[in-house]
Amino acid sequence: MKQTPHNLSKQGADDWAKLGKRPPEGMASMVWRRFRRHPGAMAGSIVLIILVLSVFLASFSPYDPEKSNMPDLKLPPLPRHPFGTDLLGRDMLTRVLYGGRISLTVGLLVVTITLAIGVPVGAVSGYFGGRVDNVLMRITDAALSLPALMVLILLSAILREIELPIFERNNVVTIAVVIGSLSWMTVARLVRASFLTIREMDFISAARCVGVSNSRIMVRHILPNAVGPIIVESTLELGYAIMEEAGLSFLGFGIQPPTPSWGNLLNYAQAHLTRHPWLAIFPGLMIFLAIISINYIGDGLRDAFDPFKVLEKTGEP
């Protein structure tokens, strides 16, 4: 892999100018340049930005997401209620947007937890190797051998009954911890693989010769070079997490009503499918939109970070 220095100082840039050359392109700008050329990724970004914005703007909705509103029961989609209303007269658009807040928050928290466990485990495992690596990787294997969906159901069924200070009855944090604790393994393996390759490179030997400490080598020298795959994997993980939360809540084991989430809105809609189909259509559509845009972004990032990938359409390096 070609190394491009991506923390060029001002001094360095001047040196390049003296030589009459442009300084080599930094990683961030290369990735952005290539990412922009990926139509799917750009479209995905735009859709996701709109989704996130509207989810934040939900507070300005004139309707309350949880309080019932008797005169407006079971209205089909109309201009006044674009997504219709549910059996308690609550505006579905407002509920779907509030649900989006919950679902996206769970997704982001899961990614944070995944990284917080996966990166250190993978880094230590790949850098030190030997017995530490063996133990950590056996644990990773064991976690990967668990039937994930079933264990998720089990854990959230257990936690649904528990009142703890932070993990109160399957709130956002509980669900995120449950999902996160079962999804760090891919990141750990990925980080381990990158660390295994990079630690053999000459610049790491050089750093070791000058007496740089192990932890500093890991954080400052190896990690920045392994960041590409980690970012790509985190993006995809965000999609999985949103889907998993929706699935759990759909089964009734996730976020508990009256707090809306995309999944439990669908759970609620299931019983009224025949007579009030709009209750089911819109939350699912939102999950679909969020995940497809995230997947396209992930795809674009993967291509953008891959130094060997020649962009398909333009043939540009």
Add this chain to the structure above:
Amino acid sequence: MGRYIIRRLLQAIPMLFILSIVLFMLVNVAPGDPVTAVSGQRPRPQARERIKRQFGLDKPLPVQYVIWLIGNDWMRLDLDGDGIAESRGQRKGVLRLDFGFSFQTREQVTHEISDRFLNTAYLMVATLVVVIILAIPIGIISAVKQYSIFDIAVTTFSFVGQAIPEFWLGLILILVFYTWLNNPFTGEPLLPPGGMQTLGASFSIWDRVKHLILPVTMGMVGWVAWYSRFLRSSMLDVLHMDYVRTARAKGLVERVVLYRHALKNAAIPLVTMFALDLPYIFAGSLYVELLFSWPGMGRLYYQSAQNRDYPVLLAILIIGSAIMIFANLLADIAYAFLDPRVRYG
């Protein structure tokens, strides 16, 4: 090769053992005890004690685990609570394929599960057959005709198919094919909304197929999307290889080049991936079974989780883990078997 398989099998045993301990603990630390779930309302203290003794829940957790694992027919139990161990234990333990009794139905878990397992397997095989029939040709054609309209449509579909939440797709399918569309001749809903066959009707293949269409469609979309995309990219990799060019240069017919030279090699990662995915396909059937009231393992697991039926939960979890481990093993073996470059010591 033989030694490799044996070594891997031997490695799988301690893994399964450790997982069984973890899962056993997890299931049993669950708050809210099964006694309440079993007896409906709140039982009187004596009744509660009796039920606990009968189910073996009065013993410390490690002892419960050992009994669960190797049974208790070698020890005497005190079932009436008078301090004298009088009756011989009945359980044989998981190692002798006895998963105990269901708290809910008081039937043998093994018996309870075996029917359900067959129903899930039936659904899965049907789904997998459709996935293979659709995904392989789609993947090949879109790789061979890269950037054609068909390819663009397939690539888009593969993104769409992977982003559709399975359970939502199921709801929409029910809505369209059960609620909205009617059979023009009889006026009945076009397709049944659930079950494996029409209740009370005699066996007919057409009836079975009709009940399969929606569940299989719901289950397959994501996998067809995933595998056609996977095969497309591995076909594209292979088609740029030198040996494919050589094959063409020799003047071989394009069909032979594609199927004998390219596809055979492109299929290797596909087979491995397929083996790795098996447990997920198995687990994913949970949503299908719930939505279409399919009497399978996934639905049983869901109901047991609601009722805190520990023995059933544990049995399904252990079977699930065993399938996971077995699938990993299968993937490695398939890889070693199919690709002569891979040789394990």
